[in-house]
Amino acid sequence: MHIPDKISKWIRAKNWTLHEHQIRMFKSSECSSQLLIAPTGSGKTLAGFLPTIADLYLNPSQKLHTLYISPLKALASDIKRNLETPIKELELKISVEDRTGDTKQSIKKKQRVIPPNILLTTPESLALLMSYPEAPSIFSSLKRIIVDEIHAITESKRGDQLFLAISNIRKYCLDAKIIGLSATVNDPSIIAGWLAPANDCDIILSDPGLIPEISILKTSEPPPWAGAGGLYSIPEIITEIETHKTTLIFHNTRAQAEIFFHNLWLANSKNLPIAIHHGSLDKEQRNQVETAMVRGELRAVVCTGSLDLGIDWGSVDLVIQIGAPRQVKRLIQRIGRANHSHSGASKALIVPANRLEVLECFMALDAIYENKLDSEVQTQIPLDVICQHLLLVACAGPFLPVDVFNEIITLAKYKNLSREDFDQCLDFCISGGYALKKYNQWHRLIQTSDGSVKLRDPRIANRLRMNAGTIQDSDTLKVRYKSKRGKSNGSTIGEVEEAFAVSLTPGDTFLIGGKIVKFESLREMVVEVSPRPEKKPKIAVFSGTKFSTSTLLCDRILRTLEEKRWDNLPEYLCRWLEHQASFSKLPESNSVLIETFPRNELNYTCVYGFSGRNAQQTLGLLLTKRMEELALNPVGFVANDYTTLVWGLTKVVEPKKLLQGENILRGLDLWLSNNAVMKRTFRSVATVAGLIERNLPGIKKSGRQATFSSDILYDTLLKYDPNHLLLKATKIEAMQGLVDFGRIENMLEKTKNHITHVDLKRPSPFSAPLLLEAGRIPIHGSAIELMLDSEINSLISDARLEY
């Protein structure tokens, strides 16, 4: 196939030259599946759409031709703008529409009857579109399916949702080609497996481009011992902003972004135009920042992952990453944001947030120069997403379970899905899947005598659609200014998590959108606030996603410590490392270092596992469980990406016992099942599977007595139905994601019988910063009851009552 003359002329007229990978994508566009691996800003989208435009130019059609799926709504509308230029200038009759959560109902309805030639959508919206009875007529003409930023989509359950939907619509368009567009990843064959189960995907690798110029920001003040905000670097960052056109400053969490922005603003004596952008801000406010960015009116934007993916924001010439990047590939994608549309090298600076992170930042730099990427793959099948899929399939019309099962197992990841697990999911969708069978007449789905499954009541289809989606936000409340008349119809500033909102008492102040506001009242699920610029804020707790440091980076850090290769490191860091080596020992890769020391009448045990934050937290649970068994009276623990620090009333004389023994993992289930992590995971799983509803119009207004927490459901299931599907799905997810069990097992396996114990009189240079770390976890059980007692005593004494 050749590029039609009219199109190549137009490209020449624009003074463009097609990249090698764009030409190759075009040439092999007859392949049933293609995967393009190319860095940010290398014209991936054009490579994906060129064959579509050529085909529609040669064979005009009134039907759906190409389906484009991106992880971000904003990306879909960005692409729409970009496609409009060639279509207009080439005078093509090609209709392009987007369909996302923001699209009006009336337009969505029209699209189901008259779909455009090119439909731009998200995984969630595609799953919904699939659930309409019109699905066969919409998709029967489909020629191409383009999945953009596929590396990001397949990292989470959204990938499962998307490809389950694709497996379902495939039967209407057996010949449709599928194209994946991906940023640089470690192992393209994993993504190719999603696209082409038969292993015949044409993988096209682009020229990786110039090596980015990355360095670690030099500051007059060394990083602090603990903390995460990078505030110490503000003077130098201001200088960088002044000497660049537009700077993006990435943070790992929203709370850190807020605090940093607040302080940056206070230090901004020259009044440079700077703004903040993150996922908790109101859409309107985000739009304003985005528009100002495109117009080049901003000198800097403080942001989080909400700006991670490839939207074109104009003339960014510097990217600053605050805090250790945790994953090399994420750092590369962020850096790619600088010089997006130019061919020059990107420029980036990394700012370690504390001293522990300095080493990690240096390791990440080395990894980039050696072109090493981390790969942590989701391999577990999320049963909750299958449940949601089955419910949506049922919304489209009756189906035979065996057909859907056969569709699903065409996906590489699902080829080992057992029929038993599938049937359990189906049973959950039909009856709830409870051991105690009750009220058959109210099942959501019914199975007819010919074996097909359908909705009991077609009217519940809308309700099921409203609950679809796999991104699990913790419940958030809108934050609004209270207007003068006392009604909360003031403007919306953003959102905070419910748990944070209920912890506020009138008069409390917190940061949101870079402003300090005062909490006034909580009214009908809206947090009403007033501006309060002068007070010191109580800090907003946005949980955000906390990534764990990847295995690649952890291993590199360990190796560097072992080989004492630190000539390139700053002097303050070398001194710290040497101090640790002489005072205690340096951690090694084939042995676990454990330090014990007393402090303030408590006995501390510090375990250097280097397994990432989630795994180190799980290790904390494991250690405290063993301590309880050995009567060592654990009181609490705290973990960071490298270390777990536990403390108790009794001195741990033989720390080997904590990590060794045949039965170390036995009984962990029970210990974990009462843990807050499991309950939080259950909430997400139960929502995805459709057990708990969200987004129902009016439901939030019906008053709090009517609702009850998912914790109660979890406890009840555990008590009466411990083998229930959702408990199984919760365990699978918690073990892999939040709990990161695999890494703990690897660590224990690798270091079997290799434990180095150092007994100290006081904290070592490495363990001391942990004493300052936030996020201490108390051991539930008697500890929490004791804390409740003391809190109540202080409440009473505060009230100065004789009681």
Added chain:
Amino acid sequence: MNSYDFYLSGEKLSALSSGGLYWSDKKILCVSDLHFGKTHRLNRTGAGALPPYENIDTLKRLQADICATNPSCVICLGDSFDDRIAEQSFNNAETHLLKILQKDRDWIWISGNHDPYPSLQFGESISSFSKSSITFRHIALKGEIGEISGHYHPKISINLSNAQITRACFIADQKRLIMPAYGTYTGGLSVRSDEIKVLFENDATVMLTGNKIRTIPYSSCF
């Protein structure tokens, strides 16, 4: 069982850590807002398929309180049944257990906003019941003295240094007592909410349910 004794209109009452109330002089056990059949109602409306275990769990906890106190009379303070056809949600084992609990003692169903109609197989309901100087009814009436009611499902959240604990609670002053909801699938309304605030004087006491009863002055909740 853990309990806390206090006086209302001169009568000594015991708040049980389970959420029940025992009046030992009259051998009366009182529980409120059982909401039997809540999943039955929610599942019927297409809300989903919630685990159908709230009836058996509520009954088993009630059984434990009855065994511990051996009352001659049990008062269910309204909203015992989540809706008109909630009784259909009972399976044989649950019906059997409730009938055993009812045997050989008086059983008073007070009607509530969810169950203003009589029960089909577990006995008649009445709108209120008085004994000595105490009146039992579902929704508190302003100006009443010596009244025990339910309806609001009071709960309280307490912030610890890194956890928030929420517990169902009793709240009482010299004039009235509001009971926590006893049913397993019942949420709660914060004691700080306006609806509850208007009913109580400043000297009221909040009694938290849980593994043991803890009390705090209502005034310290704000």
